[in-house]
Every structure is written in structure tokens, then in C-alpha cells.
Amino acid sequence: MLQREEGSAMHKIEIDRLILEPEDGLIIGNGDLSVSIYQAADEIRWRFGKNDVWDRRLDLDACPRPAHIKEIARGIRDEGWVSHEYVYGDAEATKGTADAKRMKELCDGWPAYACRPYPCPKPVGELALRWPADLSTPRIAQRVYIEKGQAEIKVWWDEGQKIICRCAVSAPPTNALVVNWRVENWTDTTAIGGFPPVWFSLYRWADPPVEQAAARLYKRARYKYYWGSIDSGKCTPLPTPTVTEIAGRTVIEQRFYPDIEFADGFRYAMAPFTADFDIEPVNTYNTGEAHLHLFRKGDDLLEGWVGVAVPTSTDAGGVEGELARVAKAMGDDPTPHLKQLFKGAQDYAKEFWSRSSVEMDDKVLEACWYNTLHVRRSAYRGDVPCPGLGLPSTVQDYSLWHGDYHMNFNFQQVFWGDYQANQIDLGDSYFPGMAHMVNIGRKIARDYWDCRGVFIQLAGYPFPVADDPYGTGALCRMAYMTGWVAGDYWRRYLYTVDNDWLAEVGYPVIRDAALFYADFLEKWDDGKYHAFPSCQGESYYTGKVKDYLDQPQVIRHIQYCFRTAIKAAEVLNIDPEHRAEWQDRLDNLVVVDDLDALGFSEEEKHRYYLNPPAFVAPDAGTAIPREKKDAGMKLDRTCGPWMGGTNMIPWWTMISIHNRIFQPDLEVAGLSGVIDRWMTPGGALRAMGVGSHSYIGGYGESLGVIAPIQEMMLQSWDGVIRIFPDWPTKMNGRFTTFRAEGAFLVSAARKDGLTCNVSIVSEKGQHCRVESPWERGTVVLDESGERVGTTVEDNIYSFDTTPCSKYELRAE
Numbered sequence: 177m178l179q180r181e182e183g184s185a186m187h188k189i190e191i192d193r194l195i196l197e198p199e200d201g202l203i204i205g206n207g208d209l210s211v212s213i214y215q216a217a218d219e220i221r222w223r224f225g226k227n228d229v230w231d232r233r234l235d236l237d238a239c240p241r242p243a244h245i246k247e248i249a250r251g252i253r254d255e256g257w258v259s260h261e262y263v264y265g266d267a268e269a270t271k272g273t274a275d276a277k278r279m280k281e282l283c284d285g286w287p288a289y290a291c292r293p294y295p296c297p298k299p300v301g302e303l304a305l306r307w308p309a310d311l312s313t314p315r316i317a318q319r320v321y322i323e324k325g326q327a328e329i330k331v332w333w334d335e336g337q338k339i340i341c342r343c344a345v346s347a348p349p350t351n352a353l354v355v356n357w358r359v360e361n362w363t364d365t366t367a368i369g370g371f372p373p374v375w376f377s378l379y380r381w382a383d384p385p386v387e388q389a390a391a392r393l394y395k396r397a398r399y400k401y402y403w404g405s406i407d408s409g410k411c412t413p414l415p416t417p418t419v420t421e422i423a424g425r426t427v428i429e430q431r432f433y434p435d436i437e438f439a440d441g442f443r444y445a446m447a448p449f450t451a452d453f454d455i456e457p458v459n460t461y462n463t464g465e466a467h468l469h470l471f472r473k474g475d476d477l478l479e480g481w482v483g484v485a486v487p488t489s490t491d492a493g494g495v496e497g498e499l500a501r502v503a504k505a506m507g508d509d510p511t512p513h514l515k516q517l518f519k520g521a522q523d524y525a526k527e528f529w530s531r532s533s534v535e536m537d538d539k540v541l542e543a544c545w546y547n548t549l550h551v552r553r554s555a556y557r558g559d560v561p562c563p564g565l566g567l568p569s570t571v572q573d574y575s576l577w578h579g580d581y582h583m584n585f586n587f588q589q590v591f592w593g594d595y596q597a598n599q600i601d602l603g604d605s606y607f608p609g610m611a612h613m614v615n616i617g618r619k620i621a622r623d624y625w626d627c628r629g630v631f632i633q634l635a636g637y638p639f640p641v642a643d644d645p646y647g648t649g650a651l652c653r654m655a656y657m658t659g660w661v662a663g664d665y666w667r668r669y670l671y672t673v674d675n676d677w678l679a680e681v682g683y684p685v686i687r688d689a690a691l692f693y694a695d696f697l698e699k700w701d702d703g704k705y706h707a708f709p710s711c712q713g714e715s716y717y718t719g720k721v722k723d724y725l726d727q728p729q730v731i732r733h734i735q736y737c738f739r740t741a742i743k744a745a746e747v748l749n750i751d752p753e754h755r756a757e758w759q760d761r762l763d764n765l766v767v768v769d770d771l772d773a774l775g776f777s778e779e780e781k782h783r784y785y786l787n788p789p790a791f792v793a794p795d796a797g798t799a800i801p802r803e804k805k806d807a808g809m810k811l812d813r814t815c816g817p818w819m820g821g822t823n824m825i826p827w828w829t830m831i832s833i834h835n836r837i838f839q840p841d842l843e844v845a846g847l848s849g850v851i852d853r854w855m856t857p858g859g860a861l862r863a864m865g866v867g868s869h870s871y872i873g874g875y876g877e878s879l880g881v882i883a884p885i886q887e888m889m890l891q892s893w894d895g896v897i898r899i900f901p902d903w904p905t906k907m908n909g910r911f912t913t914f915r916a917e918g919a920f921l922v923s924a925a926r927k928d929g930l931t932c933n934v935s936i937v938s939e940k941g942q943h944c945r946v947e948s949p950w951e952r953g954t955v956v957l958d959e960s961g962e963r964v965g966t967t968v969e970d971n972i973y974s975f976d977t978t979p980c981s982k983y984e985l986r987a988e
Contacts, residue, residue: 187322187546189859194316198223199570202320202858203550204327204344206524207557207605209351209486212569212858213318213327213343218309219377220329220341222353224300225568227560227638228490229444231294231414232435234641238408239288240281242647245625247282249709252724257717259283259650270719283717285649289578290404293386293411295637296575297568301380301417301428301446303484305357307331307339307373320859322550325525326518336361339374346517347524348557350502351486352449354518358479375471376482378448380428382464383413389574401576417466419457422447423500426455428466436640444488445495447502449510452480481514528553532598534889536909540848541885547859548882549597552590555876558604561612561638562590567860567876581609581636583657584714585790588664589826590876593883595671596890598915603668607681609638610661614685617658620644621692624653629691632658650717655696655710656789659733662689663788666740673919673940675747683744687751690741690758693734697761704766707731728768732789738762739785779970786894790827791834822854823863823877829884833891833902840888840904851881890924892916896972897946899924900931918942924949934985938977945974946985953988 194215195201201214201223210225251257256270257279267283269276307314311333318329325344332338338360346352362373390402405411417430427445434441448455453470460467470482483506487498506513536542555569556562565586566579581587594603613636621631624644634654635646646652665682668674697705708721712729738758745751771781829847832838854862863875889911891898897916903909903926910925910933919939925932931949938944948954948971956964956975959982966975977983 186324187543188319189322189547189550189857190317190319191857192317193857195318195857199567199860200856200858202318202327203554203567203569203860204320204325205554205569206345206348206351206521207553207555207601208348208560209345209353210555210567210569211343211345211353212567213329215316216304217313218311219304219306220331222303222343222355222484223569224302224353224446224484224486225297225555225563225571226300226351226444226486226488227555227563227568228442228488229300229568230297230442230637230639231432232437232442232637232639233292233294233433234288234435234637234645235292235294235410236288236643238291238410239286240278240648242620242624242644243282243652245653245709247278248653251279251282252709252717253721255279256719257283258719259717267717282648283650286646286652287404287408289635289646291408291410293389293402293405293574293578295578295580295639297564297566297571297579298383298414298430299571299573300444300486300568301378301430303353303355303446303448303482304377304379305339305341305355306375306377311335311337320550322546323525323529324522325528325550325553326522337373342518344518344521345554347520348559350505350517351491352502352517353484354514354521355482356480356514356518357482360478362478372472372477375469376448376453377458377467377469378428378446378484379465379467380417380430380446382416384573385413386411386574389572393572402574416464419466419468423496423503425499425503426457426468427499428468429495430466436642438489442489443495444486445499447485447487447499449483449485449502449506449514450481451509451511452477453482481511483510483514483517525553528599532914533912534885534910537907538844538848540852541844543859544851544855544861545882545885547855548861548879549599549602551858551860552594552599552602552879556590556602556605558601559608560605561609562605563876564609564638565876578635578637581613581638583613583632583634583636583661584654585660585827586823586877588660588790589878589880591664592826592830592880593886595668596886596915597882598913598921600672600915603671606664609636610685612636612638612640613661614688616641616644618688621688625692625696627692627695629688629693629695630658630685631655631692632661632689650711651714653710654712655693655707656712656727656730656733658689658692659737660790662686662737663733663740663790666744667788669744669747670917671915671919673942678744679748683748683750686737686741686744687754689737691754693737694757694761697734697765699764703764705761705764706766707734726766726768729789731766731768732792735762735765735785736789738765783894787834788893791830822850822861822881823875825850826878826880826883830887833884833887834893838888838902840902841906844888844904844907847884854878886911886914890914890916890922892918892920895945897922897936897944899934899946899949900926901947905929913937918944920944936977936983936985938979938981938983941977941979941981943974944977944983945972947972949985950987955986955988957984957986959983 198212198214201212208227212223214221255273259267267280269279273279314331316331320327327343329341341357343355359373386402386405415431420429425447427447429445432442453472456469458467485502487495491498534545564579564581591606617630617632621627633646634651665685669678699705707730709724710730712727742755745755861878863878888902891901908927912923913921916922921937924934954973964975966973
């Protein structure tokens with residue numbers, strides 16, 4: 177669990193036992209290269225993960241022609257298609273069909289997804305520190321110092337021997353693990369045939385056949401998966417890794433098969449650097465494993481430094497160029513440079529944690545916030561494509577659901593709360609990978625929808641593909657995800673008010689999403705624009721037209737997309753003709769939420785329209801005010817890790833908060849209990865577990881849990897800054913420099929039931945609106961202590977700001 181070091185602001189995650197699986201281990205990283213730390217009986221293991229290490233094969237040869245939306249519309253309307261989840265070949269046309277083969281193709285799913293285990297992320301390899309196997313069972317203490325970005329592992333024996341390792345992943349641009357080790361009380365280094373007390377192994381095992389991975393998964397968890405890949409009989413593992421020489425260094429190299437981006441195939445290397453050991457290739461005979469020993473016999477070697485760099489094809493200059501750069505910096509004696517990289521990792525972490533902080537009485541929630549951001553910092557960074565569903569240092573040889581970008585909240589949820597935590601770079605890690613989905617989405621919109629703009633598919637990958645990666649099946653043409661993704665781009669602008677970024681990155685996607693919807697909608701005789709065909713959620717063909725017509729989730733995302741596209745175009749003062757087109761669609765869009773009939777006030781309507789559709793329940797739930805709902809969520813420690821469990825908790829808690837039905841005095845204890853139960857020893861929050869989906873590997877979806885924790889302390893999504901709006905009455909807490917919409921940085925504390933120490937920094941000089949934290953009113957002071965003029969309406973205080981200025985709020 178996470179603890180705060182006494183007498184300091186340092187937080188740490190501590191484990192006092194052996195960790196046997198990488199998904200449970202401590203994680204360190206620089207946002208691109210990440211490392212999970214775990215153990216075996218006689219070794220410490222560092223498992224490498226790298227965001228760009230994917231098996232990029234997308235085999236479309238066995239796939240039918242991707243579905244055109246007109247085919248799906250005809251099948252739903254005229255043929256009454258019915259399909260069944262995970263039951264292939266059982267689809268039927270209840271009204272008859274002239275082409276049963278094509279009907280089944282379109283209903284049954286995408287062979288490239290169901291019958292191949294790839295594309296998927298791949299584990300990079302491992303470094304292991306080993307000690308003599310005939311020693312007694314050791315004791316262990318391992319910890320991560322979060323604000324330093326460093327891990328420390330201590331192993332000791334009752335006889336007095338001790339091994340101490342400190343390790344970190346270097347700051348960009350270098351991707352390297354650095355390990356500093358020493359042994360104590362090791363009086364006889366020749367006790368076992370002249371072996372030194374410790375040595376290292378660096379290795380990458382042979383990629384197994386998919387049958388072996390499927391058998392291993394079933395033996396371990398009784399979960400049958402990869403059956404489509406096995407039945408196809410055509411799946412092949414990667415080429416075997418090799419020990420070779422690159423740029424004058426002995427390395428382990430893993431090659432991949434050719435793909436669109438890399439005609440000769442993607443590749444990476446693991447390159448050891450040390451002045452303290454000889455580097456010796458190991459004969460692994462016909463096992464296919466590539467293995468190096470870092471070993472020196474007979475020397476009284478009791479401390480030293482080891483580094484492992486991981487250059488890849490995506491580096492500037494490729495593997496050779498990046499390895500040559502690192503080798504030049506290391507020089508003949510790598511030790512000084514390894515020490516420099518170790519110190520640089522600490523400085524890099526310190527800068528990250530200077531951006532925001534929290535403290536609260538509930539130490540489980542506080543730990544969750546720090547742990548989650550630490551894991552996110554280790555595996556996500558704004559200048560490189562981000563991971564998919566799995567954390568790279570925990571993925572297995574083959575990933576469930578391909579480890580892909582799954583776009584109906586599974587992938588997006590990871591990024592909730594980044595901007596509010598004032599970690600813009602973390603939030604921006606969403607966009608490099610999405611660029612590939614947007615590129616193929618423009619082709620899909622044009623070729624399979626006859627629409628302008630962009631369509632965002634259910635599944636995607638952080639590299640270019642030739643065609644629709646999910647071209648048939650009932651989930652292949654879900655329209656709501658396009659608006660969901662566009663909203664992610666708009667959210668970035670709301671928190672930063674960065675017009676240059678909006679023009680260059682955000683608006684082109686928002687515009688194209690709105691253009692797609694403008695063409696997708698059809699105007700019927702009732703004068704309204706309707707959405708057909710598209711399901712909501714994950715639904716299969718039911719034989720009923722109504723299940724694919726004007727679904728609330730689809731319409732809400734379309735509404736929000738048009739509104740944000742109009743606002744974005746107005747900010748940039750461009751595209752008046754598009755604005756007029758979008759406004760026409762918006763004004764005449766079919767109604768799915770009759771707010772007047774629901775009795776909403778104008779203020780409630782305002783909040784509803786500003787509420788991102790992701791935080792409106794996808795069924796009949798709407799933005800229901802607190803007094804119209806008698807209870808919120810019910811959470812306790814027995815809540816399992818699937819539906820209603822930790823992977824769904826960020827979403828459902830945000831829905832509860834944004835719909836004003838969250839009751840903190842009743843529900844925070846339950847939320848804290850669930851988090852306490854399902855947090856891994858290494859600090860990540862579990863999502864899907866063996867008890868439900870037998871998921872073996874770190875699953876990133878639950879990392880969005882910081883969002884509801886932060887929204888309990890600060891909200892701004894409806895244009896008004898609200899401080900501790902959903903905070904337990906008797907709990908103390910504070911936060912520093914959380915980011916609010918409008919590019920405001922807010923700090924505040926809550927003590928003994930009262931809000932205090934409220935300050936707001938205005939980055940861009942926007943007009944500020946803040947709900948008074950005090951019943952008796954609010955005074956706003958500028959940096960010189962002068963009172964700022966405000967207007968007040970319904971306890972909302974509004975005032976003008978100037979860029980880079982700080983304002984203090986006090987009770988009247």
C-alpha cells in the first residue's frame with residue numbers, strides 16, 4: 177500500500193513479500209519504456225514494456241468485403257437480421273434474404289479479429305538479478321518512491337547477507353532501465369565454485385504458438401480463448417529472437433514481420449551496458465530463446481551499475497541510430513552516464529509531481545490518486561502512441577481483445593481526469609495513437625458510409641492499417657463512438673484554451689466528426705433528422721428496427737458533437753457554411769430527451785446540454801437533479817471486478833456525480849472499500865479479473881478512477897467552478913493546482929467542515945464563474961489584496977481575469 181514518509185511530502189508504495197506476477201509488481205517508467213518488478217525464488221525480475229512493440233500483422237485475406245451501411249440498413253429493415261453474441265454461423269434473416277452467405281458474413285463478425293491473435297502488443301523481455309540458489313528462503317522489502325520515480329528492493333537472509341537494488345527508467349529521450357546494486361555481509365564470494373554473489377541475465381523467450389498460450393490460459397483460469405485463431409490453423413508466432421551485434425554492441429534483437437509502416441518489419445533490441453560484468457551469450461540450444469549473462473567469475477564484486485537500453489524502429493535513426501547515440505553517451509565506462517541517467521529520472525519525476533497534489537483523511541483514496549498517476553506517468557506520454565487495453569510491462573504473449581484501442585469507453589476512460597490533475601502531457605498521450613484511427617476513419621466514412629468526414633471504428637491500433645480493422649458484425653457500424661472521440665478533443669481545449677492546438681490538432685477531427693454526422697442523418701417526412709442504422713452500447717441484431725433507430729446514446733453524442741463543432745469553428749472564426757449546416761441539423765434533430773416533459777428548469781437544461789454524453793447513462797437515464805432521485809450508487813468491498821466493479825466504477829461514479837445523485841456521506845466509504853480491495857500490490861487498480869474474464873495482465877481501463885475522486889473536490893464541466901461540491905461532510909482534504917475548464921488552476925482545502933485557502937490562477941485571462949463555497953458570500957481579491965468587482969446570481973460569482981494572474985477567494 178501507499179504510505180507518506182514521516183516528516184516529508186514523499187509518498188511510497190511498499191510491498192513486504194515476493195511478487196510472482198508482473199501485473200502485481202511495482203511499476204516504473206518514463207511514459208514510453210515501462211518496467212514491472214517481480215520475483216522468483218532466487219531472482220529479481222524486471223519485465224520491459226514498450227508502447228510501440230506490437231505484432232502489427234492485420235491479415236485481411238480471409239475477410240469478406242467490409243460492410244457498407246446500406247447493406248446493414250437493408251438487413252435490419254427489410255430482412256429482419258438476428259445475430260447472437262459469440263455464436264458464429266447462427267445468424268438468420270427472419271424476413272428472408274436473397275443472399276444468405278452475405279447475410280451471415282455481415283452478422284457473424286470479422287475474421288481478422290476473431291481468427292487471428294494479432295495485431296497485439298508484445299512483451300519486450302526481462303532482466304533478472306540472480307543469487308545462489310542454495311541459500312535459504314529470503315525476506316524481501318520493495319518500494320517505489322513515487323515523487324522520485326525510483327524503486328528500491330532489499331533482499332536479506334537470516335544469516336546476514338543482503339542485496340540492495342535501486343532502479344529507475346531514464347528520462348526522455350533515452351529509453352533505458354538503470355539498476356544500481358550492492359551486496360552486504362557477503363564474506364565468502366567463492367562458496368559455490370567461485371561464483372560471485374550476484375549476476376544478471378537478459379533474455380527474450382521464443383514467441384509461443386497460439387495453441388500453447390491458449391492452453392496455458394485455460395489451465396490457469398479455465399477461460400477458453402483464442403479458439404478462433406486455433407481453428408483457423410494459420411497463425412504463426414514471431415520469428416525467434418537472436419543474440420547479435422548492432423552498432424558494436426552485443427544485444428538481443430527481436431524482429432517482426434513486414435507491415436505497412438516498416439517494409440522490412442518492425443524490430444527492437446535490448447542492449448546491456450555495464451563496466452562491472454562481462455557480457456556472455458548463452459547457448460540455449462533449440463529452445464529459441466535469446467539469452468545473455470552479465471557475469472564475472474572469481475572477483476570480489478560487491479556493488480555496481482547495470483543499464484539496459486531498448487531502441488526500436490520508431491526511434492530517430494531506427495535501432496542502429498538510437499543504439500549508436502546511447503553507446504556514444506555511455507562511452508568506455510558506462511558508470512558515470514548511468515549515474516547521470518539515474519539522477520535525471522529523479523528530476524523528471526520531481527517536475528511531474530510539482531504540477532498538482534492532494535491530501536485527504538481517507539488514505540485509501542489519497543493512495544489511489546498517487547498510485548494511479550504514478551502508473552499513468554510510467555506508461556503514458558504525450559509525444560508517443562499510448563498503450564491499448566493492457567499496460568505494456570504486464571502483457572502476455574497474446575492479449576485478450578487484441579489489447580487494442582477499444583472505443584466505447586474502455587480506452588477513453590483511462591484519460592479521464594488527466595487535464596483536471598493538471599497533467600496535460602498525460603492527457604495528450606491520447607492523440608498520437610488516435611491519429612491512425614482518424615486516418616483510417618476518413619477512408620471508412622468515405623467508402624462504407626458514403627459520408628464526408630471521419631467515422632471512428634470500435635477497435636483500432638497505434639499504427640497505420642490498410643482498411644477497416646473491424647469490417648463486419650453487429651458492432652462494426654456503431655455511430656455514437658465518432659462523437660465520443662470528438663468530445664475528447666474538445667475537452668482538451670476547454671481545459672487549456674489553447675487556440676493553436678485547437679486549430680492544428682483538435683478542430684480537424686471535431687469538424688470531420690460533425691461532417692460525418694451531417695451526412696449520416698436523414699431528414700424524414702416529419703421534418704426531423706433521424707439516425708439509422710446504429711445500435712447503442714454493445715448490441716446485436718435483434719430483428720427489430722427500433723433497436724437501431726434514434727438510440728438515445730447515438731443522438732446525444734450527435735447533439736454534443738454539433739454543439740462543440742459550432743463553438744470550435746466560432747473560436748477560430750472559420751467555416752461559416754459548415755456552422756450553418758450543423759445548426760440546421762441540430763435545430764431539427766429528433767428529440768430523445770424531452771426536458772420540458774421531465775420538468776427540467778432552465779438551469780437544469782443548461783447543465784444537461786453541457787454534460788458530456790459519456791456521463792449520461794446510455795439507457796433511459798438523463799441528467800436527473802438530486803432531488804428527483806432517492807439514491808445514488810451502492811458500493812461495498814464485495815463489488816466484483818466486472819460489471820459494477822472496478823473497471824466500471826469510474827464511469828458509473830462520474831455518471832452519478834454529473835447527474836447530481838452522488839451522495840458522498842453515504843457512498844465515499846463504499847468507493848474507498850472497493851478501491852482498497854481491488855488495488856494491486858504495485859498500486860494499479862484491477863479491472864477484469866480471473867473470476868470474470870480470466871484476464872491475465874494489467875488492464876488499463878480502471879486508471880480513470882482519479883476522475884471521480886477529483887470531481888468530488890473540484891468541478892467545472894458546466895462552466896462554473898465548484899469547490900468540494902461532492903465531498904463528505906466530516907472529511908478533511910486539500911488539493912493544489914487542479915485545472916478547471918477555462919484554463920484556471922485552482923487550489924483549496926477543507927477542514928472541519930469548512931472550505932478555506934481558495935485560490936485561482938488564470939492562465940489565459942478568461943471570464944471566471946465560481947459558486948461560492950460559503951453560505952454568507954464570497955470576496956475575490958487580486959494579487960495586491962485589492963477587491964475585484966464581481967456580479968452575483970444564484971450564488972455564482974463572476975469576474976474578469978487577466979492572464980497569468982492569481983486571485984484569492986475569502987468568505988464575506
